[in-house]
Amino acid sequence: MNAIAEQRPRAATETAAADVDVDAASPLWSADAPEVVRRAIEAAARTAGRPGTVAVMLTDDATIRAMNAQWRGIDKPTNVLSFPAHKSAAAAGSFHLGDIAIAHETVAAESASENKAFADHLAHLAVHGYLHLVGFDHETDAEAARMENLEIRILSGLGIADPYADKPSGD
Template sequence: MIEEGDWETIPDAEGLARKAASAALAVTYEAAGDFEATVMLTDDTHIRELNRDWRAKDKPTNVLSFPAPEMPGATGPRHLGDIALAYETLVRESEEESKELAHHFVHLIVHGVLHLLGYDHEVEAEAEIMEALEVKALATLGIADPYRDMAA
């Protein structure tokens, strides 16, 4: 769902999001089964509101994930939850980090899906697991390790 932002600068954003989500699922134990998630492409203004209202952080961010509870007895694909991405932050980060815009978009979708599956990066050990899964998923799509140049 495109709400706000200049998202047409990413050709076939929907197709890329599907490939990214599939790659994230394929590198986790969740690979079996049918899944769905909602992806909202928006702008910094709206994501700032979401971040403020849901995380008490009054600033824009690149991606937010809202995991959905598993519904026992539900039929059809399991709804994992919702992901929101902010266009201006995505563009700014890709420029600052010299990353291809579409590659950074795919990375954030992978990151968001992993959050929907319960992965996190608040603790160093968890961050290492999550980052390794991201790198593995991105590699299946021909995208280089986004963390390789960030080691200091």
């Protein structure tokens, strides 16, 4: 059993800072994947301090490849895509933070090649996608360090090891 599934249930007095709607749009996903994603994003929302709703589509490489080509001009699959809500929606009082898509085959291949538990890597990508929705990025070294440190802290709270521990310096 993975660390996320072993988490204690929330007490009735605790509230999640995020309302997470997860759609397993591909049959490749296991039945527990939506709960892994939900718990990870709720933890990220509590830590990052940004309440709101998030929609997550658990999909496959073919679908995410088409999305990546359409929205980023990159014709290949990727592990996670984040689509922040338009700033005018936030100004109008909407609490929808945006949408996240995660591709099963890429997550499976990465977790296998990096010797990580699938659920732990999925949780990391959900946290990573959420942080993009609330304004974090990794375009510069300083931004990357800030985002990675926050991811490490959030994942640690879920009992998940530092996903960057074996990362070569300079990546």
